[in-house]
Amino acid sequence: MTKNITIAHGNGGEENNELIKNIFYKHFENDILAKSEDAAVIEDGKLAFTTDSFTVSPLFFPGGDIGKLAVCGTCNDLAMMGAKPKYITCSVIIEEGFSTRELEKVVRSMKKELEINGAMVVSGDTKVVPKGSVDKLFINTTGIGEIEYSGISASKLQEGMSILLSRDIGCHGATIFAAREGIELESSLQTDCASLYPQVKALIDAGINIVAMRDATRGGVSAVLNEWAKSSDVCIEVNEESIPVQEEVKGICEMLGFEAMDLANEGTFVLAVSKEDETKALEVLQSTHATSALIATVSQQHKGRVILNSSWGTKRFLDLPTGELLPRIC
Amino acid sequence: MAELELKNLYDDFRNGKTLQAYAKIIAEDAAKLEKPINIMEVCGGHTHSIMKFGLPQLMPENINFIHGPGCPVCIMPKERIDHAYVLAMQKDVILVTLGDMIKVPGSNGSLQDARAKGADVRFVYSPMECLKIAQENPEKTVIFFAIGFETTTPMTAVLLDQVIKQEIENILFHINHVTVPEVMKELIDSRDIHVDSYNNKIDAFLGPSHVSVISGAKIYEEFPRDYNRPVVVSGFEPVDVMQGISMVVKQFVEGRCELEIQYKRVVNHEGNLNSQKLMQTYFDKVSLFRWRGLGNVPNSGLKLKEAFAKYDAEVIYEEALPIAEIEDHKLCICGDILRGMAKPPECTIFGTACKPTTPIGSCMVSSEGACAAYYKYGNLI
Numbered sequence: 001m002t003k004n005i006t007i008a009h010g011n012g013g014e015e016n017n018e019l020i021k022n023i024f025y026k027h028f029e030n031d032i033l034a035k036s037e038d039a040a041v042i043e044d045g046k047l048a049f050t051t052d053s054f055t056v057s058p059l060f061f062p063g064g065d066i067g068k069l070a071v072c073g074t075c076n077d078l079a080m081m082g083a084k085p086k087y088i089t090c091s092v093i094i095e096e097g098f099s100t101r102e103l104e105k106v107v108r109s110m111k112k113e114l115e116i117n118g119a120m121v122v123s124g125d126t127k128v129v130p131k132g133s134v135d136k137l138f139i140n141t142t143g144i145g146e147i148e149y150s151g152i153s154a155s156k157l158q159e160g161m162s163i164l165l166s167r168d169i170g171c172h173g174a175t176i177f178a179a180r181e182g183i184e185l186e187s188s189l190q191t192d193c194a195s196l197y198p199q200v201k202a203l204i205d206a207g208i209n210i211v212a213m214r215d216a217t218r219g220g221v222s223a224v225l226n227e228w229a230k231s232s233d234v235c236i237e238v239n240e241e242s243i244p245v246q247e248e249v250k251g252i253c254e255m256l257g258f259e260a261m262d263l264a265n266e267g268t269f270v271l272a273v274s275k276e277d278e279t280k281a282l283e284v285l286q287s288t289h290a291t292s293a294l295i296a297t298v299s300q301q302h303k304g305r306v307i308l309n310s311s312w313g314t315k316r317f318l319d320l321p322t323g324e325l326l327p328r329i330c
Numbered sequence: 331m332a333e334l335e336l337k338n339l340y341d342d343f344r345n346g347k348t349l350q351a352y353a354k355i356i357a358e359d360a361a362k363l364e365k366p367i368n369i370m371e372v373c374g375g376h377t378h379s380i381m382k383f384g385l386p387q388l389m390p391e392n393i394n395f396i397h398g399p400g401c402p403v404c405i406m407p408k409e410r411i412d413h414a415y416v417l418a419m420q421k422d423v424i425l426v427t428l429g430d431m432i433k434v435p436g437s438n439g440s441l442q443d444a445r446a447k448g449a450d451v452r453f454v455y456s457p458m459e460c461l462k463i464a465q466e467n468p469e470k471t472v473i474f475f476a477i478g479f480e481t482t483t484p485m486t487a488v489l490l491d492q493v494i495k496q497e498i499e500n501i502l503f504h505i506n507h508v509t510v511p512e513v514m515k516e517l518i519d520s521r522d523i524h525v526d527s528y529n530n531k532i533d534a535f536l537g538p539s540h541v542s543v544i545s546g547a548k549i550y551e552e553f554p555r556d557y558n559r560p561v562v563v564s565g566f567e568p569v570d571v572m573q574g575i576s577m578v579v580k581q582f583v584e585g586r587c588e589l590e591i592q593y594k595r596v597v598n599h600e601g602n603l604n605s606q607k608l609m610q611t612y613f614d615k616v617s618l619f620r621w622r623g624l625g626n627v628p629n630s631g632l633k634l635k636e637a638f639a640k641y642d643a644e645v646i647y648e649e650a651l652p653i654a655e656i657e658d659h660k661l662c663i664c665g666d667i668l669r670g671m672a673k674p675p676e677c678t679i680f681g682t683a684c685k686p687t688t689p690i691g692s693c694m695v696s697s698e699g700a701c702a703a704y705y706k707y708g709n710l711i
Binding site: 247 | 339340346388433440455706707
């Protein structure tokens with residue numbers, strides 16, 4: 001570990017994992033935590049339990065705001081474990097001087113998103129701190145969900161299985177980057193921020209046998225696929241051409257030197273199913289997003305690794321994103 | 331005429347069928363060669379493309395890539411990074427630089443570490459952002475830590491031009507601009523301190539092309555003429571690189587040794603004369619610039635002309651800045667890698683002690699460095 005925490009330790013990639021492993025897992029060690037899933041499965045598999053904090057800047061961005069994000073983030077972590085989001089807590093840390101009107105706007109959009117999930121906020125906390133102690137507004141949400149479909153796990157992938165994406169990738173990361181100060185870009189891009197429970201329910205109702213499911217937040221699709229390949233000790237072979245990426249996201253990646261696979265998403269998930277369920281699962285996903293696609297298959301070629309196959313016959317490894325996401329120089 | 335979209339700039343240049351067609355042409359021509367040829371892509375942008383798109387896998391056995399020193403972040407010696415760190419830690423200073431410069435570790439840490447300790451370090455996409463930062467923070471001194479080859483130098487010159495014209499008092503410059511032809515000569519001419527020889531295996535160059543958008547293809551004229559090394563100035567998309575390689579191979583097959591331009595859609599012989607004039611207005615050559623991994627390279631660096639000393643952070647903060655040179659790690663073989671005498675996996679610390687998260691040598695520092703590209707895209711398949 002480095003002596004001081006840097007922004008890279010929050011990147012959802014390699015440094016982030018190192019931080020969690022060397023400090024938090026070391027001291028909090030227990031069987032439930034060690035599973036390292038999106039949400040903890042507790043009470044004999046009846047409930048899913050998770051928490052997430054939100055510090056996004058800017059607070060309002062095309063297609064969403066920190067409030068929508070705070071509900072989607074936690075509810076999606078529950079949904080990814082096959083749970084229906086039920087009870088949510090809401091803690092806010094507010095910087096002195098923050099606008100009341102904006103705060104209400106944030107809370108209103110939280111309410112709207114709670115309705116989509118059929119969940120409610122049942123407890124909360126507010127703290128106001130002196131100017132400069134936080135950047136405007138931080139929100140933490142914790143959620144409990146009722147498990148409707150059990151057995152979802154990152155460690156059950158087997159040779160021959162298929163991996164699908166619920167929609168085109170990278171919109172959230174690209175939108176936030178374009179909206180940041182210092183990068184003057186105009187685009188009509190919108191975040192993908194959305195509640196995933198309705199899509200998960202549709203998959204369950206269609207009788208799909210869900211093997212693994214994870215929303216591709218920080219660290220993007222790269223991080224999810226790498227975690228799965230390691231947890232299940234298999235090789236994931238991605239057909240690079242089949243990865244759905246919007247032209248505008250591609251453009252931003254080209255200009256700044258990013259990979260769409262590394263960008264964060266807030267309403268996009270990766271799904272692993274058996275070969276037999278592939279077509280049906282894709283149909284269900286496409287009824288919400290026409291861009292959803294089959295992107296990879298599971299093999300034994302290089303265990304624990306993710307391989308990208310190009311349309312011209314070359315291969316390369318896809319690794320976890322490392323460092324802070326920064327534009328390349330020239 | 332149909333409207334030009336951003337995707338037109340890359341879509342067709344990544345076409346699988348076109349790439350395979352070029353692979354076939356290269357293989358057919360290469361079969362006529364008597365001995366293998368080693369082509370150095372000088373620019374880090376090329377290295378990145380070559381590795382990202384897996385192009386070595388499309389090459390016949392007798393065509394090899396040597397990955398060059400053209401990554402401005404990688405070649406920055408530690409003492410210059412220490413300058414950035416020291417400047418960032420000065421009172422009331424905002425240090426501004428480009429992209430992944432902030433990740434590179436110096437002897438006290440990286441600019442990222444400085445930021446974690448409270449320094450105000452910002453990265454910008456365009457140096458012109460400095461004007462806004464300086465305006466919003468009138469009580470602070472904004473120091474632009476300028477890096478890059480001929481490609482980024484004009485942007486620094488334009489910023490200085492504006493600073494002077496708008497009489498802005500709180501922007502200073504720390505100049506680390508370097509030039510391409512000088513280091514190419516050094517790679518052919520110089521003595522390698524590790525193996526104590528003048529050896530290099532470079533048979534031809536893929537010329538850095540965004541450099542030539544500014545300086546023209548003319549800067550490479552001497553390589554075919556005086557050094558017997560063909561140069562093809564190539565674009566960065568995989569089809570560009572494959573066509574560039576094909577043009578190099580054809581020169582060998584046909585017994586030619588010339589300067590050619592593949593990237594004709596943006597590069598010409600003369601370059602951008604306005605940019606060249608701006609650069610000449612504000613910059614002088616420094617007689618020696620120390621490159622990480624290569625040592626001192628004559629006439630390869632730029633500095634502000636004396637007339638503009640009052641904008642030069644190296645002059646203003648002279649007392650605070652360390653001067654001692656810091657040598658590369660003994661086990662690091664970046665110098666050999668840059669001369670084509672070794673490949674990254676041959677280094678004993680590659681992927682073990684030296685990784686992108688903890689780089690020891692220059693080539694591991696940025697994604698454009700040879701070692702980092704090998705590590706990330708794993709040319710192991």
